Amino acid sequence: xxxxxxxxxxxxxxxxxxxxxxxxxxxxxxxxxxxxxxxxxxxxxxxxxxxxxxxxxxxxxxxxxxxxxxxxxxxxxxxxxxxxxxxxxxxxxxxxxxxxxxxxxx
Amino acid sequence: xxxxxxxxxxxxxxxxxxxxxxxxxxxxxxxxxxxxxxxxxxxxxxxxxxxxxxxxxxxxxxxxxxxxxxxxxxxxxxxxxxxxxxxxxxxxxxxxxxxxxxxxxxxxxxxxxxxxxxxxxxxxxxxxxxxxxxxxxxxxxxxxxxxxxxxxxxxxxxxxxxxxxxxxxxxx
Numbered sequence: 277x278x279x280x281x282x283x284x285x286x287x288x289x290x291x292x293x294x295x296x297x298x299x300x301x302x303x304x305x306x307x308x309x310x311x312x313x314x315x316x317x318x319x320x321x322x323x324x325x326x327x328x329x330x331x332x333x334x335x336x337x338x339x340x341x342x343x344x345x346x347x348x349x350x351x352x353x354x355x356x357x358x359x360x361x362x363x364x365x366x367x368x369x370x371x372x373x374x375x376x377x378x379x380x381x382x
Numbered sequence: 383x384x385x386x387x388x389x390x391x392x393x394x395x396x397x398x399x400x401x402x403x404x405x406x407x408x409x410x411x412x413x414x415x416x417x418x419x420x421x422x423x424x425x426x427x428x429x430x431x432x433x434x435x436x437x438x439x440x441x442x443x444x445x446x447x448x449x450x451x452x453x454x455x456x457x458x459x460x461x462x463x464x465x466x467x468x469x470x471x472x473x474x475x476x477x478x479x480x481x482x483x484x485x486x487x488x489x490x491x492x493x494x495x496x497x498x499x500x501x502x503x504x505x506x507x508x509x510x511x512x513x514x515x516x517x518x519x520x521x522x523x524x525x526x527x528x529x530x531x532x533x534x535x536x537x538x539x540x541x542x543x544x545x546x547x548x549x550x551x552x553x554x
Contacts, residue, residue: 289473289474289477291521291522292519292520292521292522292523293519297523298522310454323469332473332478333474333477333478333480333481333518335477335518335519335521336514336515336518336519337519338518338521339464366484367485367488368485368488370482
């Protein structure tokens with residue numbers, strides 16, 4: 277199992293959608309952390325657990341760009357098989373992310 | 383005076399019941415003999431009464447917790463920091479506020495079917511999601527947030543009104 281704790285590995289204060297909008301964007305997170313870890317987990321046939329706890333909260337644009345963006349590039353079914361989510365601070369986030377992945381190509 | 387009268391009635395009633403019990407105990411040989419059928423009836427009646435009273439008490443307590451949640455939502459959204467943006471505002475504040483409100487709405491959502499408050503909770507949830515998505519899309523664009531304060535205030539006012547209706551409906 278590979279673990280990615282956003283507040284420790286990336287930032288406690290995620291930003292908006294695109295890199296051009298400012299630091300710690302969803303695009304930056306996807307490019308530099310999520311996508312490489314996802315591919316690593318896929319090759320190793322392991323789960324990638326993403327931990328959302330410990331930060332100050334997430335803008336919807338950040339989440340959609342990171343996870344919706346991943347689903348626009350890779351197969352939705354495979355993403356759902358590889359990724360696991362942990363969010364005790366805001367449990368409803370998990371439902372949002374599943375929706376972003378599902379509706380990424382709509 | 384009224385308290386004394388009540389106590390007197392209680393004492394007199396107690397004495398009457400005690401006398402009847404003592405009399406029957408000594409002069410009525412069948413007094414302590416009860417058919418099993420009557421005994422079962424009595425036990426079932428007591429158990430049912432206990433269950434329904436307990437359930438009503440539990441529901442009442444849950445409603446009180448939900449009412450408290452609704453008040454907390456209203457307090458959070460009434461706070462100026464929910465809609466009053468300015469150059470140099472700290473995005474941590476609004477992100478944490480959004481998370482607090484969202485978690486409370488999420489809890490309300492779990493009880494919407496049980497207390498028949500689906501319509502109200504979904505209305506609150508929908509308006510809060512629109513507010514949250516709009517701010518979430520423009521979290522790094524302070525000028526946009528400043529120029530749209532009235533729109534945010536509109537969402538929050540609608541939620542506040544619905545919270546009032548929800549509180550009344552909980553006890554109908």
